[in-house]
Amino acid sequence: MLSTQYNKVFALVDCNHFYVSCERVFNPKLLNKPVVVLSNNDGCTVSLSTEAKNIGLTRAVPIFEHKDLVKKYNVQTLSSNYTLYGDMSHRVMMTLKQFSPNIEIYSIDEAFLSFHGFKVNLTDYAKTIRDTVFQWTGIPVSIGIAPTKTLAKLANHLAKKDPDNSGVYNLLEERNIDTVLSHVEVRNLWGVGSRYSKMLNREGIYTAYDLKSVDDQWIRKKMTVMGLRTAYELRGLSCIDLEHAPSPRKSIVCSRSFGKSIESLRDLREAVSNFVTRASEKLRSQDSLVSSVSVFLETNSFKVNEPQYNNSITTPLPKPTSYTPEIISHTLKGLDRIYKSGYRYKKAGVLFLGIIPNKDIQLDFFIEHNPRKNALMKAVDCINEQFGSDTIRCLSSGFKHKWKMNQNNVSQRYTTRWTEILTVKI
DNA sequence: TCTGGGGTCCTAGGACCC
DNA sequence: TCTGGGGTCCTAGGACCC
Numbered sequence: 001m002l003s004t005q006y007n008k009v010f011a012l013v014d015c016n017h018f019y020v021s022c023e024r025v026f027n028p029k030l031l032n033k034p035v036v037v038l039s040n041n042d043g044c045t046v047s048l049s050t051e052a053k054n055i056g057l058t059r060a061v062p063i064f065e066h067k068d069l070v071k072k073y074n075v076q077t078l079s080s081n082y083t084l085y086g087d088m089s090h091r092v093m094m095t096l097k098q099f100s101p102n103i104e105i106y107s108i109d110e111a112f113l114s115f116h117g118f119k120v121n122l123t124d125y126a127k128t129i130r131d132t133v134f135q136w137t138g139i140p141v142s143i144g145i146a147p148t149k150t151l152a153k154l155a156n157h158l159a160k161k162d163p164d165n166s167g168v169y170n171l172l173e174e175r176n177i178d179t180v181l182s183h184v185e186v187r188n189l190w191g192v193g194s195r196y197s198k199m200l201n202r203e204g205i206y207t208a209y210d211l212k213s214v215d216d217q218w219i220r221k222k223m224t225v226m227g228l229r230t231a232y233e234l235r236g237l238s239c240i241d242l243e244h245a246p247s248p249r250k251s252i253v254c255s256r257s258f259g260k261s262i263e264s265l266r267d268l269r270e271a272v273s274n275f276v277t278r279a280s281e282k283l284r285s286q287d288s289l290v291s292s293v294s295v296f297l298e299t300n301s302f303k304v305n306e307p308q309y310n311n312s313i314t315t316p317l318p319k320p321t322s323y324t325p326e327i328i329s330h331t332l333k334g335l336d337r338i339y340k341s342g343y344r345y346k347k348a349g350v351l352f353l354g355i356i357p358n359k360d361i362q363l364d365f366f367i368e369h370n371p372r373k374n375a376l377m378k379a380v381d382c383i384n385e386q387f388g389s390d391t392i393r394c395l396s397s398g399f400k401h402k403w404k405m406n407q408n409n410v411s412q413r414y415t416t417r418w419t420e421i422l423t424v425k426i
Numbered sequence: 427t428c429t430g431g432g433g434t435c436c437t438a439g440g441a442c443c444c
Numbered sequence: 445t446c447t448g449g450g451g452t453c454c455t456a457g458g459a460c461c462c
Contacts, residue, residue, distance in 0.1 A: 039430035046430075062429040080430090107462045193460050224436055226460075253432050302429055349431090406428085 006147035008238045009115040009172065011126060012156045013096055013133075015089075016140045016167075018109035019047035022088045023078055025138035026414045026422055034075040038063055041257045041405040042079055079410035087415045091137045099129050104242040112149060114242055126168040146171040149240045150233035153190040154181075154208065181234065182209035191230040196223060208234055248286045248357060254279040255349020258403040261300060265339050268297065268348060269332055270398035275350045276331050277397055280324040281384075283352060284377060289320035291354030293327060295334045300346035311338040320356055323373045324380075328396055388417075 015021060019037035024030045034052035036045050045061050055073050057066050063077060070077060089108045097103055102114035115122055126143040133141050144155025151171055158180070159169035174180055187197035189208055199222065205211055211219075212234035219227045229239045254275040262268060272295055283290055296312035315334040321327060331350055380392045390397070412420035 041428090041430065043429050060430090064428045067428090110462080191460065195459065224459080226436070249433075251433075255431065257430065300429090347430095405430095 006172070006236065006238075007116075008147055008241075009118070009122070010146060010149050010152040010238075010242075011100075011113040011115050011122075011129075012106075012144045012149070012152040013111050013113060013129065013141050014143075014156050014160070015092060015109040016142055016160065017047050017049055018089075018139070019078075019080060019085055020049045020052075021139045022085050023081075023411055024049075025088070026084075027411065030076055034073050035078065036063070036070075036075055037078045037080055040080060041259060042077075042408055043257065046080065077409060079407040081411050081413065083413045083416055084411065088137065088139065092133055092139055092141070095133050095136050096129065098132070099125075102242055102244065104244060105246070112152065112242055115145065123168055123170045123173065126170070127166070130167050140167070142167045142169075144169050144171070147236050148233040148238040150190050150230055151177075151236070154184055154188070157184070157188055177236070178209050181212065182207050184208040186211055189230065189234075191226060196227070248288055248355070249282070250355055252279045252282050252290075252352040252355065253349060254282075255296075255347065255351075256403075256405055257347045258345070259406045260402075261344035261346050262403050263341070263344055265336070265341070267400075267402055268339060268345060269335060269396065270401070271348055271403045272331060272335050272350060273328050273394060273396040273398070274401075275348070276328045277324055277390075277393060279350055279352050280322060280327055280377075281381060283355065284322045284381060287358045288355045289322050289358055290317065290327065290352040291320040291356065292316040292352075293331050293334070294351040294353060295331050295338070295348070296351070297335070297338065297345050297348040299343050303344075307343060309340055309343045311340075313338045314353065320354070322358070323370075323377060325394055328394055332396070 020030070020035045023035065023037065030049075032051065033049070034055055034057070035049040036052050036057060037047040038044065039046045043062060045057060045059055045063055045066070048057055048059060052075060055075075056069055057075065063070070066075075069075065085108060092109075093103075093105050093111060096111050096113060100113040100115065102116075104112040106112055115125070118125065122145050126145060130141055130143060133139060142156055142159040144152045144157070144159050145168075146152040146155045155169045155171045159165050159167055162169075171177060171180065184207060185197075186192050186200050186205060186207060187194070189211070192200070192211075200206070200211065203222075205214060212231055214231065216228060216231070219231050223230075232239050256271070256275070258271070262271070276293070292314055294312055294314040296310070298310045299306060299308045301308060313334040315330050317327070317330055384391050412422075414420060414422050
């Protein structure tokens with residue numbers, strides 16, 4: 001089947017067990033061994049090497065549930081190192097940009113490329129991409145090619161699943177796509193999560209082929225327009241286009257589980273100050289202002305015998321701002337109002353809402369325009385960028401950080417700190 | 427002992443306005 | 445005997461993604 005039959009051609013490039021692969025680039029001892037990278041606080045499994053999967057470890061599971069396997073097979077368990085993964089992601093994406101002018105960076109380890117109008121053998125082209133990314137960054141990727149994004153995701157799934165495909169699966173070369181779709185379970189589709197897949201199975205819909213054959217009205221009713229779009233895309237009709245420029249965030253969250261539960265308001269205020277500081281940095285990096293801020297706190301819901309208390313409060317700010325001290329001050333007032341003593345808090349966080357671009361606000365007469373505050377924040381961001389996060393910060397962010405998350409086995413920031421660069425002994 | 431974090435979109439229902 | 449109705453905005457909740 002020729003690609004010219006379709007209006008569009010997408011490739012989805014997805015890094016194989018990305019976090020584990022990043023760690024392996026700088027630590028070859030991890031090659032060919034079961035390796036797991038854990039979530040924040042060393043809680044759940046998030047990235048697993050093939051060897052780890054083969055001995056029975058699974059994703060998104062608390063690591064302590066796997067402790068027998070970890071011990072038996074000497075599984076390497078690593079804390080997550082987002083500084084490293086973020087930088088490696090950037091390298092992969094820069095490499096991919098060599099291969100198509102139209103690219104959408106979809107997540108830290110995935111990108112959609114448009115192959116539309118390319119007059120080459122796309123399967124061979126994808127293999128070249130795969131080899132180049134590996135050579136330039138050390139990261140293995142899989143590539144799926146199809147006429148819609150949903151089918152490209154599906155093709156990528158098949159590229160990963162079958163080793164015979166050598167990491168590339170081109171659905172355009174398939175004679176009978178329906179036969180392929182009838183072997184893919186609905187739960188593996190992009191846009192169908194665990195709730196929907198259970199519902200679909202109850203209704204007798206098991207495969208991608210089943211879903212694409214269902215009546216439009218029925219899907220619309222049961223799965224909203226999002227589900228209908230998935231069905232169209234499975235039929236080869238492209239409904240979701242590439243998004244070239246990342247749109248600014250409409251909300252910004254910063255929240256953490258604590259390494260150990262904390263009880264005092266003092267420690268909570270310190271933690272929340274830090275969360276506001278992080279969120280404000282993100283806010284300024286997209287040149288926006290925030291108009292209201294939520295703060296929430298939670299006890300440990302897994303400890304059923306402990307008293308539970310969860311609450312949140314949303315505080316409107318007097319005027320939209322990106323000035324950290326001001327946002328901290330209002331957020332802490334909210335925290336003081338919902339805090340109750342006598343509970344062991346496990347998690348807290350802040351949520352910025354009503355985010356507006358800075359440029360949209362400048363003509364408003366009532367907005368205080370304070371160039372000194374802006375200049376101050378710019379200078380602080382600049383210094384922290386160069387000398388490390390929190391080189392300059394608010395006093396309310398504290399020093400003790402009793403609530404700090406567990407990170408028992410974190411690798412070095414090999415690519416972004418001169419002091420942590422890899423040394424080779426010959 | 428130990429259970430992640432950060433986003434998006436859609437829909438229904440209530441408040442409010444004229 | 446009694447009945448308005450349509451539009452917009454906001455929010456909470458539920459689904460999804462990585």
